[in-house]
Amino acid sequence: MDFGCELERTRGVMSRSGIRIVDETHFGEDEIDRKLCRAANEAAKDLFLGNENPSKPPRMLYDGANSPEEGCSKNKKARARNDVGSAKELEQQVTRYNEQCARIEAKLPLIDCKHFDEYHLPAGRELIKEGDLVVVFESFNDLNFVYAKKDAIFSNRNGHFKHNSFIGKPYGCKIRSNNNSGLGFLYLLRPTPELWARSLPHRTQIVHELDASMIVHYLNLCPNMTVCESGTGSGAMSHAIMRSIAPRGMLHTFEFNKVRADKAKKEFEEHGLGHLVQVHHRDVCGKKSLLLQKSGEKPGEAGDEPKAGGSRDDGPNESENNGVEEDDGTGGFLIGQAKAHAIFLDLPEPWLAVPHAAHTLCPNGRICSYSPCMEQTQRTCAALRRNGFHSLRTVEARLKEFYVASVELPVPPTDLPVVLSEEASSIEKVRLANGGVLTPNQLEERADLLGQKRKGDEQESELEPKKVLCARPFAQMRGHSAFLTFATR
Numbered sequence: 001m002d003f004g005c006e007l008e009r010t011r012g013v014m015s016r017s018g019i020r021i022v023d024e025t026h027f028g029e030d031e032i033d034r035k036l037c038r039a040a041n042e043a044a045k046d047l048f049l050g051n052e053n054p055s056k057p058p059r060m061l062y063d064g065a066n067s068p069e070e071g072c073s074k075n076k077k078a079r080a081r082n083d084v085g086s087a088k089e090l091e092q093q094v095t096r097y098n099e100q101c102a103r104i105e106a107k108l109p110l111i112d113c114k115h116f117d118e119y120h121l122p123a124g125r126e127l128i129k130e131g132d133l134v135v136v137f138e139s140f141n142d143l144n145f146v147y148a149k150k151d152a153i154f155s156n157r158n159g160h161f162k163h164n165s166f167i168g169k170p171y172g173c174k175i176r177s178n179n180n181s182g183l184g185f186l187y188l189l190r191p192t193p194e195l196w197a198r199s200l201p202h203r204t205q206i207v208h209e210l211d212a213s214m215i216v217h218y219l220n221l222c223p224n225m226t227v228c229e230s231g232t233g234s235g236a237m238s239h240a241i242m243r244s245i246a247p248r249g250m251l252h253t254f255e256f257n258k259v260r261a262d263k264a265k266k267e268f269e270e271h272g273l274g275h276l277v278q279v280h281h282r283d284v285c286g287k288k289s290l291l292l293q294k295s296g297e298k299p300g301e302a303g304d305e306p307k308a309g310g311s312r313d314d315g316p317n318e319s320e321n322n323g324v325e326e327d328d329g330t331g332g333f334l335i336g337q338a339k340a341h342a343i344f345l346d347l348p349e350p351w352l353a354v355p356h357a358a359h360t361l362c363p364n365g366r367i368c369s370y371s372p373c374m375e376q377t378q379r380t381c382a383a384l385r386r387n388g389f390h391s392l393r394t395v396e397a398r399l400k401e402f403y404v405a406s407v408e409l410p411v412p413p414t415d416l417p418v419v420l421s422e423e424a425s426s427i428e429k430v431r432l433a434n435g436g437v438l439t440p441n442q443l444e445e446r447a448d449l450l451g452q453k454r455k456g457d458e459q460e461s462e463l464e465p466k467k468v469l470c471a472r473p474f475a476q477m478r479g480h481s482a483f484l485t486f487a488t489r
């Protein structure tokens with residue numbers, strides 16, 4: 001998955017005005033490219049500084065200590081004063097400018113990156129290459145996945161498919177089976193968080209598309225945010241969060257099951273998302289330390305694992321350390337000095353994590369807790385209020401998908417004259433005389449008579465099949481889902 005470039009891949013310096021100074025060494029040995037780049041840089045500087053005379057040398061971008069706006073007006077004033085500045089002065093300015101560029105570039109991670117539009121969306125790489133994750137569309141309800149590998153074979157009921165025939169093909173293409181005379185086929189899809197959630201190897205229950213979309217929206221996630229999540233589980237929600245905070249955001253995901261934490265970390269790296277996530281092996285509720293406090297032991301003495309109380313997630317916890325941060329049993333979201341813009345909890349006892357979340361969130365930060373049971377939701381809401389959260393809102397999203405298509409339905413002819421029986425026409429007369437009003441008995445009688453009349457019609461005349469556009473709900477509704485509680489710190 002390609003949600004954004006890694007920092008090292010970004011070349012150039014962006015001013016907040018949106019003008020970009022590009023590092024010309026990026027263009028390698030090609031002299032024409034370098035010249036073009038240099039000319040574009042000069043034009044960009046002149047644009048920013050309002051230099052209408054292209055023959056004049058570039059001026060200072062802005063003073064590092066000031067805002068660009070201040071810098072700009074300061075430069076304009078300076079320009080008015082020194083319009084006929086000495087060559088030496090201009091040379092000094094250019095040197096200062098170059099130094100400043102170097103300083104800004106060194107501080108690139110701190111630059112407000114919202115202007116790097118070109119990195120907000122997936123890079124749009126079209127061709128599948130070796131090692132790439134490919135979502136395999138087998139049928140409407142069957143999605144699978146493979147990592148494209150030379151000489152490997154993907155087999156299903158439709159036939160055998162050689163990975164060699166995937167490599168170099170564009171995403172979205174249709175591949176025919178090697179055996180089965182090519183009758184079986186599949187589509188190779190570019191992975192997205194939604195497709196991945198439908199094809200991933202489930203290690204736990206996961207957050208599905210509908211809830212994920214609500215969560216991302218109501219947490220106000222946007223590019224470059226710092227977000228905390230617990231637990232990681234199968235990593236389905238993590239992918240949705242990462243797509244929203246790319247290209248330079250950071251997801252800290254906390255999981256107390258070591259095996260799951262390790263697997264998630266490996267998967268994120270395989271999907272090219274390692275730069276957007278840090279996996280922590282940690283009990284965010286700090287139940288271990290609570291247990292130790294109760295029993296009077298010191299941390300590290302007891303070997304018992306914290307026991308989760310819910311139904312969505314319990315599991316084994318045995319594996320070697322694999323570079324994932326170790327749990328010290330104290331609980332909380334440890335992310336150094338940083339504060340999180342948003343926190344997402346998918347835990348059996350989220351209320352235990354709420355005090356830690358309150359500590360980690362920045363002012364006005366948002367929290368969401370996902371709980372399948374109302375009792376969990378109630379306890380979480382109480383904990384949120386106790387810990388100073390406001391604007392609490394609990395919602396349940398239900399998915400009702402419709403199938404819209406043309407179908408053939410028998411439709412009675414509308415051009416036949418309606419002949420009413422004697423009784424029916426006498427009731428009709430009464431109805432008209434009463435201004436369209438009938439007593440309940442008369443209404444019942446009228447319905448019977450008209451019903452008989454229609455049955456008679458069906459027997460007499462053949463019903464014509466007609467194509468009509470119809471919308472039907474699907475019988476299967478994916479997505480309970482859970483109660484989603486949102487709040488603001």
Ligand SMILES: C[S@@+](CC[C@H](N)C(=O)[O-])C[C@H]1O[C@@H](n2cnc3c(N)ncnc32)[C@H](O)[C@@H]1O
Binds near residue numbers: 205283312
């Ligand atoms: C239902 S799963 C999360 C699924 C995940 N949201 C997804 O979409 O794939 C819950 C996870 O929380 C973990 N967990 C439970 N209690 C925890 C705690 N106190 N600290 C950290 N992780 C915890 C469980 O091990 C489990 O993997």
